[in-house]
Amino acid sequence: MPDRPKLGGPRRSRPQTVADAIKEWVVEKGLEPGDRLPGEAELIDQFGMSKGTIREAMRLLQAQGLVVTKTGPGGGSFVGKVSRDRAHALLANYFYFQNISINDIYQVRIALEPEMAAALAGKLSAEQLASLSAIMKAYETPAETAEEERAQHVASLAFHAHLAEFADNALLGFFIDFMAQILTDLTVFRRLYSQPNHELWRKGRDHQINLIQALKDGDSTRAWAIMREHMETARSLMEDQEAVVMKRFMAE
Amino acid sequence: MPDRPKLGGPRRSRPQTVADAIKEWVVEKGLEPGDRLPGEAELIDQFGMSKGTIREAMRLLQAQGLVVTKTGPGGGSFVGKVSRDRAHALLANYFYFQNISINDIYQVRIALEPEMAAALAGKLSAEQLASLSAIMKAYETPAETAEEERAQHVASLAFHAHLAEFADNALLGFFIDFMAQILTDLTVFRRLYSQPNHELWRKGRDHQINLIQALKDGDSTRAWAIMREHMETARSLMEDQEAVVMKRFMAE
DNA sequence: TAAGATTTGTTCGTATGTATC
DNA sequence: GGATACATACGAACAAATCTT
Numbered sequence: 001m002p003d004r005p006k007l008g009g010p011r012r013s014r015p016q017t018v019a020d021a022i023k024e025w026v027v028e029k030g031l032e033p034g035d036r037l038p039g040e041a042e043l044i045d046q047f048g049m050s051k052g053t054i055r056e057a058m059r060l061l062q063a064q065g066l067v068v069t070k071t072g073p074g075g076g077s078f079v080g081k082v083s084r085d086r087a088h089a090l091l092a093n094y095f096y097f098q099n100i101s102i103n104d105i106y107q108v109r110i111a112l113e114p115e116m117a118a119a120l121a122g123k124l125s126a127e128q129l130a131s132l133s134a135i136m137k138a139y140e141t142p143a144e145t146a147e148e149e150r151a152q153h154v155a156s157l158a159f160h161a162h163l164a165e166f167a168d169n170a171l172l173g174f175f176i177d178f179m180a181q182i183l184t185d186l187t188v189f190r191r192l193y194s195q196p197n198h199e200l201w202r203k204g205r206d207h208q209i210n211l212i213q214a215l216k217d218g219d220s221t222r223a224w225a226i227m228r229e230h231m232e233t234a235r236s237l238m239e240d241q242e243a244v245v246m247k248r249f250m251a252e
Numbered sequence: 253m254p255d256r257p258k259l260g261g262p263r264r265s266r267p268q269t270v271a272d273a274i275k276e277w278v279v280e281k282g283l284e285p286g287d288r289l290p291g292e293a294e295l296i297d298q299f300g301m302s303k304g305t306i307r308e309a310m311r312l313l314q315a316q317g318l319v320v321t322k323t324g325p326g327g328g329s330f331v332g333k334v335s336r337d338r339a340h341a342l343l344a345n346y347f348y349f350q351n352i353s354i355n356d357i358y359q360v361r362i363a364l365e366p367e368m369a370a371a372l373a374g375k376l377s378a379e380q381l382a383s384l385s386a387i388m389k390a391y392e393t394p395a396e397t398a399e400e401e402r403a404q405h406v407a408s409l410a411f412h413a414h415l416a417e418f419a420d421n422a423l424l425g426f427f428i429d430f431m432a433q434i435l436t437d438l439t440v441f442r443r444l445y446s447q448p449n450h451e452l453w454r455k456g457r458d459h460q461i462n463l464i465q466a467l468k469d470g471d472s473t474r475a476w477a478i479m480r481e482h483m484e485t486a487r488s489l490m491e492d493q494e495a496v497v498m499k500r501f502m503a504e
Numbered sequence: 505t506a507a508g509a510t511t512t513g514t515t516c517g518t519a520t521g522t523a524t525c
Numbered sequence: 526g527g528a529t530a531c532a533t534a535c536g537a538a539c540a541a542a543t544c545t546t
Contacts, residue, residue, distance in 0.1 A: 039512085
């Protein structure tokens with residue numbers, strides 16, 4: 001639906017108008033990721049706007065992960081499936097300006113992760129269980145240096161992120177994965193977790209070993225309880241770092 | 253950090269490069285929402301790129317809510333605070349291509365909302381409690397038509413969204429608010445909830461009345477339990493609609 | 505390998521709309 | 526109202542990527 005061509009800048013910017021129209025189009029026609037969108041040339045005379053304006057519209061959509069463009073013959077714009085990483089980055093931008101403490105993150109983790117563990121009990125394949133055990137190899141022995149400690153913590157978070165990807169519930173999985181990513185980011189870039197603590201290391205490792213067993217056994221009650229205790233332990237480990245907040249844009 | 257001017261399209265598109273650089277800049281300098289960014293002209297010779305490229309870069313950032321531009325004298329580009337609504341829309345784009353059932357949403361609500369209720373007990377001001385009661389006026393009497401039923405359900409969701417905005421924990425508040433928004437959207441645009449059910453209406457209303465009392469009394473255990481039951485009831489109300497999923501982009 | 509075709513990517517010059525003073 | 530400063534929009538030409546022959 002082109003509106004009358006006019007030079008200069010109208011109130012609602014023209015690129016935004018085009019972007020909205022294309023979004024609407026995708027929903028109306030029920031387009032799927034990978035489906036082809038009209039090319040630049042086509043859009044130019046469909047909307048009666050210049051190339052630059054159309055391109056700005058495509059950038060608007062590209063930033064949201066809704067379209068992908070390719071050059072060359074057979075190239076053009078396509079409906080893009082918003083990736084998990086991009087959704088993470090976009091959401092992280094919002095929290096960049098909020099004040100999120102480590103404690104806030106753990107309040108949510110404590111509520112959600114046991115729920116996921118319980119839901120996953122008895123539903124994982126042998127391969128999936130094996131891949132979880134494989135991640136745990138990174139922290140078979142206690143860390144001796146602060147560097148090692150951080151590396152192990154990142155691996156331990158990867159364990160949770162990996163578990164989250166197995167969840168049937170994409171909403172639950174996304175939230176959990178998102179928090180694991182934030183904590184990973186903080187660990188790597190803010191150099192958290194300085195003092196190795198063998199006692200807590202052993203506890204956390206035992207929790208995860210027991211959790212895998214409970215998942216294998218299909219014992220959802222036990223999986224819930226173990227994950228709950230695991231999260232409480234992890235939170236206590238972080239209590240003195242609670243002032244640290246996210247102050248960094250995540251990579252897309 | 254300008255790179256050498258060169259015509260045509262390199263692998264990583266130039267607008268993306270500029271957008272990344274500006275993002276980095278904001279973080280490095282610790283810029284806050286409202287702070288001024290360099291104008292078009294300045295960026296053009298700072299990066300050695302054309303006007304069009306710079307503008308595409310700004311669109312990339314604008315779509316993410318990271319910059320806002322204003323025309324006229326004193327205008328230009330400014331760091332933008334990503335709004336909650338925008339974050340909602342961006343995240344909803346991700347879930348548009350996932351399969352989220354109503355049941356999935358309730359699994360998360362059941363885990364999170366009681367947690368929030370417990371955390372809020374005894375911490376709300378008289379005004380805040382009053383504003384919650386005010387929302388409840390929209391469903392003082394049972395609905396007779398499907399239309400009324402939907403309107404009441406939207407109001408009831410607004411109750412939860414409103415409560416979420418009072419949460420100290422911005423992460424928890426966002427997740428809960430997000431889910432309420434999705435359900436509202438489904439109710440309005442997919443015309444859910446056709447059959448008025450007086451029994452469930454009374455139950456839900458009583459829950460919320462009791463919840464407000466528990467919040468006022470600072471009884472977090474009771475607030476938790478009431479919210480939990482409230483969520484379970486709400487889920488049972490939706491069980492036959494579980495196949496419905498989000499198939500719509502949210503407004504920004 | 506190489507040439508040609510197709511489509512997006514980028515530039516430059518120019519003109520217009522908008523808000524402030 | 527007029528001047529000014531700024532983003533907004535247009536159009537034509539050229540560069541680069543990538544597929545086909």
